[in-house]
Structures are given as C-alpha cells and as structure tokens.
Amino acid sequence: PGSVYLQVHNDPNCSSAPYxxxxxxxxxxxxxxxxxxxATSITFKGESLQLPHHIHDLQLVxxxxxxxxxxxxxxxxxxxxxxxxxxxxxxxxxxxRTCGLCGNFNxxxxxxxxxxxxxxxxxxxxxxxxxxxxxxHQDRCPLVPAAFSSPCAHIDTENLLKVEEVCAVxxxxxxxxxxxxxxxxSYMASCSNDLCMSGPSGDVVCQ
Numbered sequence: 639p640g641s642v643y644l645q646v647h648n649d650p651n652c653s654s655a656p657y658x659x660x661x662x663x664x665x666x667x668x669x670x671x672x673x674x675x676x677a678t679s680i681t682f683k684g685e686s687l688q689l690p691h692h693i694h695d696l697q698l699v700x701x702x703x704x705x706x707x708x709x710x711x712x713x714x715x716x717x718x719x720x721x722x723x724x725x726x727x728x729x730x731x732x733x734x735r736t737c738g739l740c741g742n743f744n745x746x747x748x749x750x751x752x753x754x755x756x757x758x759x760x761x762x763x764x765x766x767x768x769x770x771x772x773x774x775h776q777d778r779c780p781l782v783p784a785a786f787s788s789p790c791a792h793i794d795t796e797n798l799l800k801v802e803e804v805c806a807v808x809x810x811x812x813x814x815x816x817x818x819x820x821x822x823x824s825y826m827a828s829c830s831n832d833l834c835m836s837g838p839s840g841d842v843v844c845q
Contacts, residue, residue: 641668642713644738645771646724648779661722665707665715670694675705677719721842739769790834797837804838805829 643666648659665673670693671683680687680698690699697708707715713732716725726740734744741750752758753768763782770779790798807813808822808829816822829843836842 642666642709644715644724644726646739647773650776650779659722663715663717663724667693667696673698673707675707675717675719677722680705739766788831788834790830793834798834800838801830801833804833804843 643664645664645666647662647664649661660677662677663675665675667673673687673693673696674681680689680691682691682693687698689705690697692698695710695712697706697710699706699708703718703720705717705719707717711729711731713729714727716727717723728736728743732743734742736743737752737754741747742752749758751760751762751765753765755768757768759765761784763784763786767781770781772778790801793801805826808825813822832842833839
C-alpha cells in the first residue's frame with residue numbers, strides 16, 4: 639500500500655482541557671492532496687465536499703454521526719467530529735509498517751511507545767510530545783507536562799462512583815467475551831476520563 643499520513647490538529651485554545659478538545663484531522667494522500675475532516679464539514683484541497691464522495695480509490699461516506707474514509711484493501715478511518723474521536727482500522731499489508739501515536743501494528747503491545755527519534759520509553763508524555771508537529775505560521779503547542787492529572791482527580795466522590803458504575807458495563811457481557819483478546823482497561827480509563835469531564839450522561843456514554 640502507498641504511504642498515507644494522518645495528522646490530528648488540536649484546537650490551540652484547549653491546552654487547559656485536553657479531554658474536551660475540539661480537533662480536526664488531515665489525511666494526506668500521496669500525489670492527491672489533503673482531506674481535512676472538521677467537526678461539521680469535510681474539505682479536499684480546501685474545497686468543501688458533499689458526501690458521499692469518491693477520490694480515486696478512496697470513498698467518503700457519512701453513517702450516523704461518523705464520517706468513514708475507506709481505501710479498498712488499505713484502511714478505514716472513522717471520524718466523529720463533535721467529540722473529536724478518531725478510529726483507524728488497517729489491512730494486514732500495514733502490519734509492522736506504521737509509526738506514530740497508534741504504534742507500529744506488529745501485534746506486540748510492549749514496543750508501541752517509540753518516540754519519533756526511535757527511543758522506546760514507558761513515559762507516555764515523552765512519547766506523545768515527541769510526535770508533536772509544528773504548524774506553519776502558528777505558535778508551538780505547549781508540551782504536555784510529566785504526570786499530568788486525570789480529570790477524575792477533581793470531582794467529588796458521589797459523581798466518581800456514578801462514573802465508575804457507568805464505565806463498569808465494559809466488564810460485563812457482551813464485552814466480557816472479548817477480554818481474552820482485547821483488554822478493557824484502556825477503554826475503562828478513556829470512559830472514566832470523558833465522563834469525569836462531562837458528567838455520566840447518556841450521549842457521552844454512547845460515544
């Protein structure tokens with residue numbers, strides 16, 4: 639497969655609230671140009687697109703609140719613009735050939751935190767900061783400080799218990815049958831962080 643370059647742009651104003659950050663995503667295609675996925679719009683080379691739309695072997699469709707960008711035999715990217723969630727599914731041809739914030743896709747979770755300069759670390763802040771890119775004509779993003787605190791550190795016990803109760807559904811059926819293959823722990827942490835920011839409401843739980 640040809641190389642595809644994905645870049646996440648965090649809103650410059652969200653440095654104090656990384657868990658509720660508005661963002662957009664760029665998909666750079668070799669020889670084609672940039673597809674930019676915004677919260678409520680899609681552009682290609684700066685021009686607005688109406689979905690569904692094809693760009694050579696790439697298909698862009700809207701399904702429910704998700705925009706899907708699919709390259710046959712390549713990848714599928716799902717974008718949920720309001721929450722800024724990005725999901726990427728790659729075909730087997732990409733095994734061991736990726737780098738960046740999603741790791742190297744070699745089925746070994748021990749070596750995913752490799753910095754842009756090739757250093758394997760257990761320090762997630764160092765790892766994340768190393769992949770940060772400078773935008774032309776913009777101020778540099780602030781580095782994430784070491785040992786940044788979870789949003790759950792700042793809410794009261796009663797709400798924390800509610801959050802834990804909601805997120806605990808990931809430990810029960812139907813999810814339980816997947817635990818031998820996919821650990822629920824990172825999803826539990828993500829669920830808790832999001833709900834500690836928003837409150838345990840149905841919309842956010844669903845996302």
